[in-house]
Every structure is written in C-alpha cells, then in structure tokens.
Amino acid sequence: xxxxxxxxxxxxxxxxxxxxxxxxxxxxxxxxxxxxxxxxxxxxxxxxxxxxxxxxxxxxxxxxxxxxxxxxxxxxxxxxxxxxxxxxxxxxxxxxxxxxxxxxxxxxxxxxxxxxxxxxxxxxxxxxxxxx
Numbered sequence: 029x030x031x032x033x034x035x036x037x038x039x040x041x042x043x044x045x046x047x048x049x050x051x052x053x054x055x056x057x058x059x060x061x062x063x064x065x066x067x068x069x070x071x072x073x074x075x076x077x078x079x080x081x082x083x084x085x086x087x088x089x090x091x092x093x094x095x096x097x098x099x100x101x102x103x104x105x106x107x108x109x110x111x112x113x114x115x116x117x118x119x120x121x122x123x124x125x126x127x128x129x130x131x132x133x134x135x136x137x138x139x140x141x142x143x144x145x146x147x148x149x150x151x152x153x154x155x156x157x158x159x160x
Contacts, residue, residue, distance in 0.1 A: 043061060045061035046130045062157060065115065075150060086154050088154070
C-alpha cells in the first residue's frame with residue numbers, strides 16, 4: 029500500500045483506501061488504508077460483501093451511491109462505528125499521479141442518511157492505528 033501524504037494523515041474526518049496488493053488468500057481484504065477522526069487514527073480494511081451489520085464496534089459498510097447525480101457527489105457511501113461513535117462515510121474513486129487507484133474518504137456525524145444495504149457492498153473493519 030502506498031504511504032499517505034503528510035496532509036492526509038493530519039486531516040480530521042478524512043482518509044484513504046488503496047487496493048491491497050498483498051492479498052494471498054480469499055479472506056484477505058481487497059482494500060486497506062486508514063482514516064483520522066476526533067477519536068484518533070485508525071487502520072481500515074474492506075472485503076467484498078459479507079456482513080450487512082454495520083452497527084458493531086469497528087465495523088461498517090460501503091456501497092455504490094444510488095443518488096450520485098454529479099461528479100462532486102461521492103461514488104460510494106456507507107457508515108462505520110468508531111469507538112462507539114457512528115459516522116457516515118463518503119468515498120470518491122481517484123487515481124494517483126503514479127497511476128495507483130484509491131478511494132478518498134470523508135467522514136461526518138451520522139444522521140440516519142440511508143436505511144437499506146444492497147447485496148453488492150464492501151464490509152469494513154477498523155481498529156486503532158498501530159505504528160509498524
């Protein structure tokens with residue numbers, strides 16, 4: 029996974045997901061990255077489909093935005109539970125200057141934005157950031 033730029037690391041309620049180029053088995057996440065909230069910095073992983081229960085601690089979902097009408101609207105939307113606080117999640121597909129595809133993330137306070145979760149979605153898991 030490419031390193032984050034220093035400005036991405038310090039922005040609260042933002043983050044990034046890169047395609048996981050280290051997948052070796054079917055259970056490995058297809059995306060990995062991190063994000064920052066007022067609760068701290070967290071690593072984030074995404075798997076194809078899976079659980080539709082985003083309410084558990086450290087769990088979430090991400091799916092295609094059914095209401096995308098302009099390029100400024102997020103490509104994907106969802107939610108994540110961070111230390112008991114639920115956040116709405118927005119994601120935009122981007123390509124880095126080196127040609128790597130990634131998703132730029134924005135988080136905001138949950139306000140019951142959507143009700144149903146489509147079958148075609150990413151299951152998310154997060155945990156507090158640990159320096160390696």
